[in-house]
Amino acid sequence: MASVNVLFLLISLLSRTQGQSCDYKGTLTGHTTLTKTLLTSCPRNTTYIDISYNEFTTVSVDAFDGFYALAKINITNNKITELPVGLFDQSFKASLTELYGSDNMLESLHNDVFENNFNLRILDLSNNKLNFIDTNVFHKDLSKLELVNVSYNQMTYFEPWPYIPETPQTDDIDLVFDIQHNLIEKFTNTMNWTYNLVEPYEYLVNLQFNKISEMSDDVIFMYRDKVEDQSVLTELLTYNVNVTNNPYFCNCKLYELVRDLHASFFLYYRVEEYRYRCASPPHLANVDLLHDLDLDQFVCNITDNCPLNCTCQEKPYISTLEMNCTNANLRELPQTLPPMSDNIQYVSLYLSGNRITEITKRNYSNIIYNLTVSNNNINYIDGEALKEMVNLNNLDISGNALKYVPKEIQKLSFHKVKVRGNPFQCECNMTWMADWIALSNGADESSITCSSDDKTHVIKDVTEKGLDCNISDFVIIFSVIMTVVVGVIIGGIITARRCPYETKVLIYRFLRIHPRDLYKVDQDETMHYDAYLSFDGEDIQVRQWIKTIFMKKLEENGKKKYKFFCPLRDALVGEDYGQDLVQKMTQSRRIFVLLSPGYFTDTWRIYESDQAEMEHNANSENHPRVVYIIWHDENEVIKQNLPKEPWKSRLIGKRVLSPDKRFFWSKIRYELPIKPRSKINRVNNSYTDIQEAERDERQQNNDIKVICKKDLTPLPNRPQSAAIGGVSHDNLYLEAIEL
Structure with missing residues (x-):
């Protein structure tokens, strides 16, 4: 008897190992509900049941009750609308590995429908009408999943379902989650899932042929708990998602994604397989947005709050909102701007051919980068408005009715401003324009004119003297x-x-009366220079102003001609440079310190100012010799540094002047020595001083010839990289020759 039981057990085990199957394919067409009764003829140890190609619309929750070895179920090609919770939570729940339910009419999947099917590997629910998948359908214990196919359904959104099951990291098997050919157009995260990149994720998510039209960085980083290193490449590698063959709207919302992909290996990764193509706008239809479209093509047309007859475009490639209102019949600058994306930092306004009469402040003045208002009726520009345009880079006010422009326009170099075609009046309060134009070499509109007494003058040649100011x-x-x-x-x-x-x-x-006592230093014959000039030689505008205006006006023009020591022109080079500066400073009756933005960070200029302070302290009983000149009163760098030490203390009790202030040149002449040092500059020149001047000139010419002969070869013991005021010594030689 025992031998019979053993034999029966062996036969049972053998049959279970080999597997039993029940084929009901197309044989139960007269029934609409699949019940347990219909399957009574099937052995309880069956491992595979095929109920495909019937007409079932519903399935009883206990339809598979009693089967303890089911591993594979096929219910395809029916009309089933729902898989009830508990249907697969039967005796076979641990043995079920494959479920095929394609070509039915399923509309939703609810939590716990696969609650205890820990060994489920393949789930095929394609070609249904799924429009809802609950957040815990694919729970973390479905660790054996290899394929989930929900393609050809009606899903309109994507939740991070594929990333929940905790699949093994060492089996080299990726979970393929196929959601192709749905209606997905947005990404959501109602389950609040996040990841931290601690473990690699072995997934392949196919989202091709959906309705995805945009992929912004907000979508890419949606599933990050803490965004530290915002690397799109890292995110895409982690998600391992294929979003090609979707109807992308190629506008500014795709810019950041495409920009980052351009900088990664994705640009060359399986190019033919991974094609991202535009569906719209129409002129970009079917263009490969990753390989055939330049970044500057990703723009957005903004209609909300865009003025009538205007076009407004966001251009993230240059971080700019462009508003084109050419010939739009505007009577003033737009009061407000359309809403802008976070990555837009500037606005460019093209407002030519309107009826605008003035330029005044706006609440967006600080982000204006380009302002084109040519061919309007502008007769007034508010100087305070120009001050607020801290990012202004180009200004076109040509073809208007301006008789003058405010001095604040000097914040821009002349070559960045177009002013031609305005009826400028030649007045004493606009002679500053001549200096402004002169400092911009090669400006296209340097020949603009103004009118005075029915005469036309070129503005760059206008002087106070010429206007009898x-x-x-x-x-x-x-x-x-x-x-x-x-x-x-x-x-x-x-x-x-x-x-x-x-x-x-x-x-x-x-009155040419100097109402003060004569200073002893002015009568000191050992002084060789009337003034020592300390300024930032690296700033080209400062350097040109010193050379072409300050020194020219005081050394060459006028009855009184002064002699200055200019380090860029007169200083020795090499190891004795610092010592030479100190010596020349002690031989100068005055010390002019021009404070410009670059002065506060220039090592040599700081050294000069320290020595000037020492000279002042050593001679304060005779005369405070140091005079400070502020380059621009409103410059932010200067305003930030002056209240700080040592400048705060140094300016106390000193004479502080500014070219922006009235009577600047009168104050400069007042501060200079009453009598110029060299009699060669007087009407009655002495023969002795003429000889001395000729000797100085010959010596200077000999020095320049030596420099030229050496072909600007660095002097011995002088470091090749040594620099003065940010300008290399070799460049100083060239400046010396030029001067």
């Missing part, structure tokens, strides 16, 4: 004096008490 001022002052002598005297006394310095300057300017 000084004479006009004198006539006005003289008339006032003659008319109200007593009032002027009283007013002069009051003014002298309130503004003693300005009063002295005006007296010296108009």
